[in-house]
Each structure stands twice: as C-alpha cells, then as structure tokens.
Amino acid sequence: MSGPHWWRHRFRGCGYRLTFPRQAILELLSKTSKHLSAKEIYSAVHKIYPAIGLTTIYRTLDLLVQMGLLKKFDFGDGQSRYELASGIKKNHHHHLVCVKCGKIIDYDDFVKEEIELVKKVEEALSKKYNFEIKDHKIQFYGICSKCK
Amino acid sequence: MSGPHWWRHRFRGCGYRLTFPRQAILELLSKTSKHLSAKEIYSAVHKIYPAIGLTTIYRTLDLLVQMGLLKKFDFGDGQSRYELASGIKKNHHHHLVCVKCGKIIDYDDFVKEEIELVKKVEEALSKKYNFEIKDHKIQFYGICSKCK
DNA sequence: GTCTCTGCAAACGTTTTGCAGGCAA
C-alpha cells in the first residue's frame, strides 16, 4: 500500500499524473509520524526541491485528501494538519491534544471498542438520517504532563 | 443555568463584567440550535445593536469559550462555529457533518454508550500519558440525503 | 474614579485564485 509504483497506479486510476511534488509529499508523510502543516510540508519539500511553490502544496494536499490518501485535521492552532490515511502504512488511531502547548499524542487504546461503537453509531445514523457516512474523527483535549 | 441573573453572577465570579454585547451573544446562542460562525453572530447581534464591532464578537466568543459557557467547533468550512456548552440548556450530543453542503445534524443516539466508552478511554489515557483530560469531540462525516 | 471593555482601523497568517508557461503521458 505504498511506494511510487502503487502511487502511480492509484493516480492513473483517477486520471491524474504522478509528478515530483506529489511523490515528494507522499514520501515525506510516509516517513514521519508527525502531523504536519502545509507550511511545514513546504519547508521540508523545499529542501530537496527548491522550485516548489506553496500553492502546489495546498493543491496537492487537497487532491490527496480527496483521493483518500491523506486525512486533514484541525487541532485548533489556526492551520490544517495532515497525515497519511489509516490503512496506508498507518494504523487506526485517534488524537490527544494539549490545549496549552499544542502537543499531539496518537493513541490506539480501546480502538477495538471504539470501532465497534462507531460501527453501531454509523449504522443507526445512516438509517435514521439517510446519511452516507464516510469517516469520523475523535479527539480528546486536555493538559499534558509537562504543562500541568 | 441561564438568564441574565445567572450570567451576571457567573461573570462576577471571574472578575468580569456583564455588558450588553456579552449578554446579547449569550441570549442569541441560547435561543438557537444552530452552530453559528462569528460573522453570523455579528450579523444577528448587529440587528438589535448596530454599534457592535466584529472584534468584540471574537473577543467575547474567546472569553465565553474560556469560561466554559460555549464550545468552539471546526466543521471544515474554514471558520469556527460556536454553540452553548452541554449542561447550559443543551443536552450532550455530537455532530454529523455533510461534506458536500455543510449541513450539520446534532445526534444523541448511543450517547449513553459513547459516554461510557469515553470515560474508559479518558481514564486509560490520563494514566498512560499523565494527561489531564478536559473535553472531547466526536464527529461523523458523510453525505446527507439531499446531496446523495 | 477606576479599570475593564469596546470599536475602529490596520495588520496578520493561512489559504485560494488567475494566468502564463512547463512537463507527464
């Protein structure tokens, strides 16, 4: 579920092209466990490909989110953050956000139970509201050990 | 848990003053079940108090969130949205967001089970990461009946 | 009267758009 070959295939399947910026962004997010912002991604890619523009970063991120390869998050710091979607090299997890310093912890405790409940809720909501549910986000907010 | 009297008391307790803009914003959010943005709140308050400035709206919303009277949400439409906190005239609920038209449905199915699981997760995370957990947000994303 | 609160204007940072040129297929 990763690497240039698979990506090319995935892009072709949607009628898109595999270009250097797209590949670079996917590779970067494959290698990190952080939740990077557009600017951080720009800085990192800029180091290996100085010709890149911020606009391309934004457009590429939108595309990858739309293709289901990335997930977009808002942790309340005024900018969107991105990570590889679950299943694409990453395990299912949720986030624990420190409201003081912005630190984010990925946790996967009780994920089994969560998934079970989420399934039940999704089924009930789909029926009750005739909604086609695609995704969910669960976040906990608090104060981390350092900030206490 | 509402009304000018209770509010005044609550403000005084924190060393704040109960002013017209603060009262108007609280009253507005008490009366609606919608998830209003700063601009929408501005427009609504502006009708009964044309002297109000957008700045005041933002500052007041921040204050009310910090006091625990409001909750701030991001539904992915590029602006923050606000509603009365649970317990202040509102029942505990979560959100179902249409990614096409932005429609938001408040649901409270399985809230009992959710709260139970949330408690378990909170306990586990508090211990494991030494985190003081204050809040959580759960959102489902999908496509509503009209947009299908 | 004190000190908080407010409105205005301007600034700020992130994200989006228009357009001409570049490059994958």
Place this chain on the structure above:
DNA sequence: TTGCCTGCAAAACGTTTGCAGAGAC
C-alpha cells in the same frame, strides 16, 4: 502534442492586535 500540472503574484478570507475613548461597577 495534448491538456494536466505548476509557480508566481496578488487577492481573499477569517482572525488578531494597538490604541484611544466609553461604560460597568
């Protein structure tokens, strides 16, 4: 060769800040 993709510049947008005056207590 085609037309998707890119970079630049500029604009748009939500939000924040500085400051002088107004108003709650």
